[in-house]
Amino acid sequence: xxxxxxVHPERDSARKAAMRIIEVATSLGCEVSAGTSDATEVLDLKxxxxxxxxxxxxxxxxxxxxxxxxxxxxxxxxxGFNLGAVGFLAEAEPAQLDEVVAFLAAGSYTVEEHMTxxxxxxxEPPQPALNDVVFAKEERQRLVSVSLTVNxxxxxxxxxxxxxxxxxxxxxxxxxxxxxxxxxxxxxxxVVTPVAPHALFGQxxxxxxxxxxxxxxxxxxxxxxxxDGMPVGRVEGEVIVRRSDVPALFVQIDxxxxxxxxxxxxxxxxx
Numbered sequence: 339x340x341x342x343x344x345v346h347p348e349r350d351s352a353r354k355a356a357m358r359i360i361e362v363a364t365s366l367g368c369e370v371s372a373g374t375s376d377a378t379e380v381l382d383l384k385x386x387x388x389x390x391x392x393x394x395x396x397x398x399x400x401x402x403x404x405x406x407x408x409x410x411x412x413x414x415x416x417x418g419f420n421l422g423a424v425g426f427l428a429e430a431e432p433a434q435l436d437e438v439v440a441f442l443a444a445g446s447y448t449v450e451e452h453m454t455x456x457x458x459x460x461x462e463p464p465q466p467a468l469n470d471v472v473f474a475k476e477e478r479q480r481l482v483s484v485s486l487t488v489n490x491x492x493x494x495x496x497x498x499x500x501x502x503x504x505x506x507x508x509x510x511x512x513x514x515x516x517x518x519x520x521x522x523x524x525x526x527x528x529v530v531t532p533v534a535p536h537a538l539f540g541q542x543x544x545x546x547x548x549x550x551x552x553x554x555x556x557x558x559x560x561x562x563x564x565x566d567g568m569p570v571g572r573v574e575g576e577v578i579v580r581r582s583d584v585p586a587l588f589v590q591i592d593x594x595x596x597x598x599x600x601x602x603x604x605x606x607x608x609x
Contacts, residue, residue: 403566427588452586467565497556
C-alpha cells in the first residue's frame with residue numbers, strides 16, 4: 339500500500355497529524371510519500387505503475403480540492419482528514435487517525451465515484467472542477483452579466499454578484515451559502531446558483547448531469563472565472579461547462595451516511 343500525503347502548509351496541527359500518519363502507516367508496512375498542498379508537483383502523480391494507491395489529505399476542504407486536481411488525471415482515490423471548520427469533503431477526523439490508517443493498510447475500504455465538471459475556455463484544453471465554477475465580478479461596484487445557454491438554447495441572462503455552477507459534491511459549498519439546494523453526491527446534476535441576483539428571477543436551477551451549459555458575457559464588463567476557488571481566466575467568448583468523463587474517486591470507510599453527514603456537518607437536528 340502506497341499512501342501519498344498532501345498536507346496543509348501552514349498548520350502545525352496538520353504537520354503533527356501527518357507525522358503520526360507516517361509513523362502508523364510505516365509500522366503497518368505502507369510506503370508513504372508527502373508534500374504540501376501548495377507544492378503538489380513533488381508528488382509526481384503520473385498514471386503509470388508505481389503511483390499511490392490512496393492520496394491522503396490533512397487540512398480542510400481547500401486542501402482536498404487542491405489535491406483533487408492532481409489526483410483526478412492520475413485516477414488516485416482521495417481520503418481527507420479534517421482539520422478545518424466544517425470539512426464536508428473529509429471522510430475522517432483526527433481522533434480516528436490510527437484506526438483509519440489501519441483500515442487503509444488492510445485495504446478495508448471502498449471507493450466512491452463523484453461527478454466532476456470540465457470547463458472549456460475558447461482555445462484552451464478542458465479544466466476539471468470538483469466543486470464548482472464561479473463567474474465573478476472583477477470590479478467591486480459592478481455586477482456580472484452572464485448569458486446562459488442550455489444545450490445550445492438561450493436560457494437566461496443573470497445579473498448578480500456572481501454565478502455559481504456546482505456539482506453535487508460542491509452543492510454544500512459556495513452554492514449552498516448563496517441559497518442553493520443540497521444535492522446528494524450519488525446523483526449526477528449541475529446546480530446553477532446566482533449570488534445576490536438583481537432580477538425577479540433569481541432562484542437556483544438544477545439541471546441534469548448530461549446538460550451542456552454555455553456561458554458568455556452579457557455586457558462589456560470583465561468577468562473572472564474561478565474553478566474550485568482558483569482563478570483560471572476571464573470570459574472571452576463562450577465558456578462551456580459540462581460533465582467530465584473523469585469522476586473524482588473518494589475513499590469510503592464505514593461511517594455516517596450522506597444524511598448523517600448533513601446532520602453532523604451542517605448542525606442539523608434529528609427528529
